[in-house]
Amino acid sequence: MARATNRRALGDLGNLIGGLSDRSSMPQNSKQFNPQNQAKSFIPLDRPITRQYGAILAKNQSITQASRNCGKENVGNVECRSKQRRTLSPIKKKGQNQETQGQVDVTMEEMDCELSPTPSSMSEVRDNEPCEIEMEEAESPIASIDKDDVKNPLAVVDYIEDIYNHYRRTEIMSCVPEDYMSKQTDINxxxxxxLVDWLIEVHHKFDLMHETLFLAINLIDRYLSIQNVVRKSLQLVGITGMLLACKYEEVYVPALEDFVIIxxxxxxxEDVLKMEKSMLNTLQFNVSNPTPFVFMxxxxxxxxxxxxxxxxxxxxxxxxxVDYRMLKFPPSLLAAAAIYAGRRLLKLSPQWNKIVNLHSTYSEEQLQECAELMGEIHQNxxxxxxxxxxxxxxxxxxxCVAKLMNPLLQ
Structure with a gap:
C-alpha cells in the first residue's frame, strides 16, 4: 500500500503530442509542480499544411529548410516548430531580457525561411501545378446521384455500383459480330x-415495356449470328424472340396465340414452341445479358x-x-451516345459533364463516331x-420528339 501511495505519475512518453499529465495525480510541492514547467512540457499540435506548402513537400521529399536545421525530417520538424512556438511565447511577457529577444529574432528568421519558399522552391511549385489541381479537386468531390434513393429499397444503393460494374464486364457477351450477316446464305x-421495324410496331401495339423490345432484338441477333436461318423462318425467329423476352420481362405475358395471329x-x-426450344438451346438458356436499356x-x-x-x-x-451498322457499338456506348446526341439536339449545356463521364466511363471524344451515325439515322x-x-x-x-428535325451536329 505504501508503494502505491508513493507511486509517481507517468510523464509524457514523447508519443502524445500536446498531452499533459493529470494535475491531480502529481505531487503538489513547489519543486515538482510548477505551472511554468508544465507549460514548457506542452507540445502544441502541428500547424495545418496549405496547398502551396504541400506541393513543396511532395516535390522535394524534404520538409523545409528549418526542419533540416533542426535534425531529422519528421521528428525534427515537429520539435523545431514546437521550439519556435515556445520561444515566441515570451514576447507577450513584459520585462524580457536582451538574450531572449535575440533568441526570438533568430527564431523568426527560421520561421520566415520555413513559411516563405525560396526562389528555387517557387519554381518547383510552378512545375508542380498538377499536384495543386489534384488537391483542389479532392476538396470538391462529385455529388452522388443516389443520395435521394438511400431509403428506397428498390434502388439498392449499397450494391448499385457493383451491379453496373458487373454489367460492363459482361456486356461483351451480348454483342454480336458486326458482319455476322455475311455468314447467312438466305437472308441479309x-x-x-x-423484321426489326415490324417487331417495334408489334411491341408498341401490345404496349410492352421498353426492356422487352431491347431484349427481344438482342436474342434475335445472337441467334442469327450462330444459326443459319432460311428466309421463310425469319419472321418465326422474330416472334419467338419477342415471346421469350416477354416471358423474362413482362408481368402479364401475351398469349402464344396472339403471336400466331399477329x-x-x-x-x-407447334412451330413457335419448336423454335423457342431451338433458340434456348442455341443460346444455352442465357437470356440475361445487359442491353442498351440497362445502361440508359x-x-x-x-x-x-x-x-x-x-x-x-x-x-x-x-x-x-433497326440499323445494322450500329451492331459494332457495345450497349453501354449506344446508351451514352444517345444521351449525348439528345443533349445536342435539345441544345442543352453542357453537352457532357463530369458526372455522366464518371458513370458512363466514356469521354465526349469517344462518343463522336456513334453520335454522328445517330444524327444521320435521325435525319432520315x-x-x-x-x-x-x-x-x-x-x-x-x-x-412528339420525332418531329424535332434539327441537325444533331453543328
Missing part, C-alpha cells in the same frame, strides 16, 4: 431491318434529365435497333418504308 441485313397465321403453335436508365439519372431528354434518347437508341427516320420508330415517337405520348 435489309431483311433484318424489315403473324397472320403463317406459323402454328443509369446514364439518364447521372445526366439529371427531364422527360423530353429521356424521350429523345430512347427515340435515338430505338432507331439504332421519316423517309422510306421503315418508319415504325418515327411514327411511334410522333404521338403526344412521347412528346
Amino acid at each position: 441485313h435489309r431483311m433484318r431491318a424489315i 403473324s397472320d397465321r403463317a406459323y402454328t403453335r 436508365r443509369r446514364f439518364l439519372k447521372a445526366a439529371g434529365c427531364d422527360k423530353k431528354l429521356e424521350m429523345v434518347a430512347f427515340y435515338l437508341v430505338e432507331l439504332c435497333l 427516320a421519316g423517309v422510306g418504308k421503315l418508319t415504325s420508330v418515327y411514327r411511334k415517337y410522333s404521338i403526344s405520348k412521347y412528346d
Whole structure:
C-alpha cells in the first residue's frame, strides 16, 4: 500500500503530442509542480499544411529548410516548430531580457525561411501545378446521384455500383459480330431491318415495356449470328424472340396465340414452341445479358434529365435497333451516345459533364463516331418504308420528339 501511495505519475512518453499529465495525480510541492514547467512540457499540435506548402513537400521529399536545421525530417520538424512556438511565447511577457529577444529574432528568421519558399522552391511549385489541381479537386468531390434513393429499397444503393460494374464486364457477351450477316446464305441485313421495324410496331401495339423490345432484338441477333436461318423462318425467329423476352420481362405475358395471329397465321403453335426450344438451346438458356436499356436508365439519372431528354434518347437508341451498322457499338456506348446526341439536339449545356463521364466511363471524344451515325439515322427516320420508330415517337405520348428535325451536329 505504501508503494502505491508513493507511486509517481507517468510523464509524457514523447508519443502524445500536446498531452499533459493529470494535475491531480502529481505531487503538489513547489519543486515538482510548477505551472511554468508544465507549460514548457506542452507540445502544441502541428500547424495545418496549405496547398502551396504541400506541393513543396511532395516535390522535394524534404520538409523545409528549418526542419533540416533542426535534425531529422519528421521528428525534427515537429520539435523545431514546437521550439519556435515556445520561444515566441515570451514576447507577450513584459520585462524580457536582451538574450531572449535575440533568441526570438533568430527564431523568426527560421520561421520566415520555413513559411516563405525560396526562389528555387517557387519554381518547383510552378512545375508542380498538377499536384495543386489534384488537391483542389479532392476538396470538391462529385455529388452522388443516389443520395435521394438511400431509403428506397428498390434502388439498392449499397450494391448499385457493383451491379453496373458487373454489367460492363459482361456486356461483351451480348454483342454480336458486326458482319455476322455475311455468314447467312438466305437472308441479309435489309431483311433484318424489315423484321426489326415490324417487331417495334408489334411491341408498341401490345404496349410492352421498353426492356422487352431491347431484349427481344438482342436474342434475335445472337441467334442469327450462330444459326443459319432460311428466309421463310425469319419472321418465326422474330416472334419467338419477342415471346421469350416477354416471358423474362413482362408481368402479364401475351398469349402464344396472339403471336400466331399477329403473324397472320403463317406459323402454328407447334412451330413457335419448336423454335423457342431451338433458340434456348442455341443460346444455352442465357437470356440475361445487359442491353442498351440497362445502361440508359443509369446514364439518364447521372445526366439529371427531364422527360423530353429521356424521350429523345430512347427515340435515338430505338432507331439504332433497326440499323445494322450500329451492331459494332457495345450497349453501354449506344446508351451514352444517345444521351449525348439528345443533349445536342435539345441544345442543352453542357453537352457532357463530369458526372455522366464518371458513370458512363466514356469521354465526349469517344462518343463522336456513334453520335454522328445517330444524327444521320435521325435525319432520315421519316423517309422510306421503315418508319415504325418515327411514327411511334410522333404521338403526344412521347412528346412528339420525332418531329424535332434539327441537325444533331453543328
